[in-house]
Amino acid sequence: MSEQRYFEDVRTGDDIPVASRTVGRTQLFLFSAATNNPHRVHYDTTWAVEEEGYADILVHGPLQAALMAQTLTDWAGPRGRLTRIALRNRASAFPDRELRFTGRVTDKHESGADALVEIEILEEDGAGQILMPGTATVALPRRTGGDR
Amino acid sequence: MSAIPIPDGHTEELTARVEKKEFQRWAAAVGDLNPMYFDEDFARANGHRDVVMPPLFLSCVTHQAPRLDELRPDGTRRGRVGFGPLPDELDLPPRRMGGGEERWYYSCVHPGDVITSRRSIRDIEKKTGRSGAFVLVTWESVDRNQYDEIVGRCVSSMIAR
Numbered sequence: 001m002s003e004q005r006y007f008e009d010v011r012t013g014d015d016i017p018v019a020s021r022t023v024g025r026t027q028l029f030l031f032s033a034a035t036n037n038p039h040r041v042h043y044d045t046t047w048a049v050e051e052e053g054y055a056d057i058l059v060h061g062p063l064q065a066a067l068m069a070q071t072l073t074d075w076a077g078p079r080g081r082l083t084r085i086a087l088r089n090r091a092s093a094f095p096d097r098e099l100r101f102t103g104r105v106t107d108k109h110e111s112g113a114d115a116l117v118e119i120e121i122l123e124e125d126g127a128g129q130i131l132m133p134g135t136a137t138v139a140l141p142r143r144t145g146g147d148r
Numbered sequence: 149m150s151a152i153p154i155p156d157g158h159t160e161e162l163t164a165r166v167e168k169k170e171f172q173r174w175a176a177a178v179g180d181l182n183p184m185y186f187d188e189d190f191a192r193a194n195g196h197r198d199v200v201m202p203p204l205f206l207s208c209v210t211h212q213a214p215r216l217d218e219l220r221p222d223g224t225r226r227g228r229v230g231f232g233p234l235p236d237e238l239d240l241p242p243r244r245m246g247g248g249e250e251r252w253y254y255s256c257v258h259p260g261d262v263i264t265s266r267r268s269i270r271d272i273e274k275k276t277g278r279s280g281a282f283v284l285v286t287w288e289s290v291d292r293n294q295y296d297e298i299v300g301r302c303v304s305s306m307i308a309r
Contacts, residue, residue, distance in 0.1 A: 021179070031178065034176075067178065086249070
């Protein structure tokens with residue numbers, strides 16, 4: 001995880017560094033187990049292809065959301081806090097293929113005690129197809145005290 | 149687009165204690181080894197009493213282990229999906245996929261906190277898209293801690309077709 005980012009240092013238009021991730025089948029198994037999720041589309045290729053018509057088993061939506069959130073919390077640093085995330089599932093994500101998580105700061109504002117950054121976020125596959133667009137809000141500490 | 153009446157029994161309220169081991173297992177499966185989730189000293193140095201729960205784990209805290217006798221052929225559970233209750237009498241098309249979600253997190257959650265999640269169906273709509281007819285189910289949930297403070301909220305939707 002990166003070092004601490006402060007509200008004063010962020011500008012509208014800043015890019016969140018690209019996170020490129022490839023989710024393997026073993027990771028899908030571990031995430032199903034960690035979330036008590038027995039849905040066969042995430043581990044049973046025969047079921048996913050023959051019964052549901054997918055090209056392969058699917059990466060869980062909540063795992064994609066978690067990877068997007070990680071991109072944001074890594075950018076924010078340990079005293080930053082994710083306060084909102086909104087996502088739309090546009091297309092299926094498959095294992096063993098590149099997933100790219102990006103973001104761009106669209107606004108920053110102070111609301112009461114919070115110093116907030118608005119971010120447009122996007123998950124694409126390696127071919128540039130949009131899988132999961134969305135928006136998020138991150139609270140960052142200020143350099144001048146009162147950070148939380 | 150038409151609304152389908154929401155049947156009775158569409159609200160659930162579940163309570164569970166936040167276990168460090170459970171959210172660390174989740175974070176490890178994500179591949180997110182953030183020291184705020186794993187290293188007590190690091191979290192204390194950043195103003196917390198203990199490690200912090202990853203925010204997106206909030207919806208998992210009250211998840212109950214599925215029982216083998218309640219699974220449908222596709223492995224999903226009868227009477228509910230991950231987002232919340234889904235009464236069987238709705239008789240929805242069998243293929244299920246996430247539609248979208250918006251989640252708000254108001255404060256950090258730590259091991260030992262007790263979360264009560266109240267989830268209910270907000271609406272059920274029949275729609276027609278490019279690939280034919282589908283049903284869109286939307287849930288809302290509110291998560292409170294042991295002090296009755298709202299720590300998170302969520303609106304999420306599922307497509308059945």
